[in-house]
Amino acid sequence: MKLSQDRKEAFATLLDDPSALVREALLREFRALEGDGVAFLQELKTGQNRLLAHHARRFLSELKFSDPVAELRGFIHSLNYELETGALLISRVVYPDLDIGLACKQLDQIALRCKELAVEPLSPREKCILLNRVLFHELGFRGNSEHYQDPDNSFLNQVLLRRKGIPLTLSLVYILVAQRLGLHLDPVGLPGHFVVGCFLEDVPFYIDPYDRGLLRTPEEVVDLLQKSKVTPRLSDLAPTPIREVLCRCCRNLVSQYQAVGNLDLARLFRGFVEEFKASHQNQAQP
Numbered sequence: 364m365k366l367s368q369d370r371k372e373a374f375a376t377l378l379d380d381p382s383a384l385v386r387e388a389l390l391r392e393f394r395a396l397e398g399d400g401v402a403f404l405q406e407l408k409t410g411q412n413r414l415l416a417h418h419a420r421r422f423l424s425e426l427k428f429s430d431p432v433a434e435l436r437g438f439i440h441s442l443n444y445e446l447e448t449g450a451l452l453i454s455r456v457v458y459p460d461l462d463i464g465l466a467c468k469q470l471d472q473i474a475l476r477c478k479e480l481a482v483e484p485l486s487p488r489e490k491c492i493l494l495n496r497v498l499f500h501e502l503g504f505r506g507n508s509e510h511y512q513d514p515d516n517s518f519l520n521q522v523l524l525r526r527k528g529i530p531l532t533l534s535l536v537y538i539l540v541a542q543r544l545g546l547h548l549d550p551v552g553l554p555g556h557f558v559v560g561c562f563l564e565d566v567p568f569y570i571d572p573y574d575r576g577l578l579r580t581p582e583e584v585v586d587l588l589q590k591s592k593v594t595p596r597l598s599d600l601a602p603t604p605i606r607e608v609l610c611r612c613c614r615n616l617v618s619q620y621q622a623v624g625n626l627d628l629a630r631l632f633r634g635f636v637e638e639f640k641a642s643h644q645n646q647a648q649p
Contacts, residue, residue: 399438401434401438404423406445423467444605444606446605450612451463453609457514466523473502473540477497477540490546491561498540499575504526504572505527506533506573516529530556531552531608532612536572537559537576547563550605550608552608556588560600560601568580581600613632614636617636
């Protein structure tokens with residue numbers, strides 16, 4: 364069931380209600396709404412209203428669904444895709460006791476450290492350089508090249524915990540922290556690699572979180588693809604839709620679980636890939 368604007372506004376007015384009965388009623392409503400409910404709370408959590416953001420985080424931390432698989436399927440079918448929500452719902456399939464509020468707080472803390480160091484005004488490029496300092500130098504986030512096929516590299520909560528991952532998930536961390544700094548960056552799913560794109564200046568540039576935040580020009584990205592024996596297309600350098608980012612994450616998990624011999628989880632995530640595709644095709648039909 365879709366969340367109308369009227370229902371969103373009604374829920375928002377009740378989030379700070381001190382009544383335990385009201386709180387339990389809201390939790391039941393959000394659970395029934397599955398992906399839409401979580402997406403709504405994530406939207407409030409990253410919004411300008413700090414009070415609503417605080418209460419949204421509390422609800423997110425309490426929302427422990429009994430069936431994470433059904434929850435992710437509900438999110439996929441909702442077509443209401445939000446990057447942070449989707450990544451954490453994918454994590455909950457294998458880590459059902461994941462505290463979503465804690466994972467969000469970890470991202471908040473990284474952003475807070477960036478804000479402590481920032482001397483405004485900063486250009487988008489300068490903010491990315493600051494982000495690189497915090498993520499890769501202070502906190503030690505890095506690519507897990509020695510165990511690239513470890514499935515934990517594809518789960519946002521595990522990447523935040525272990526501070527290592529693959530290009531896609533390191534790019535997710537980068538983008539989600541940047542959002543908290545008011546910096547809009549885009550996921551860019553290159554063939555065989557994943558980077559972050561910044562399209563806020565006259566000439567776009569790209570950040571490679573797997574290479575400790577190396578900044579690349581469009582020409583350098585094209586050169587990178589050519590060295591990998593890929594014939595670049597202009598569309599390769601454009602932002603990737605959130606749906607495709609999350610679907611690609613599930614495809615990675617299919618490959619990773621096959622590599623470690625867990626065929627049951629490989630089949631499960633292959634099913635999610637098919638559901639993403641089917642939902643997109645249904646949406647595209649007139």
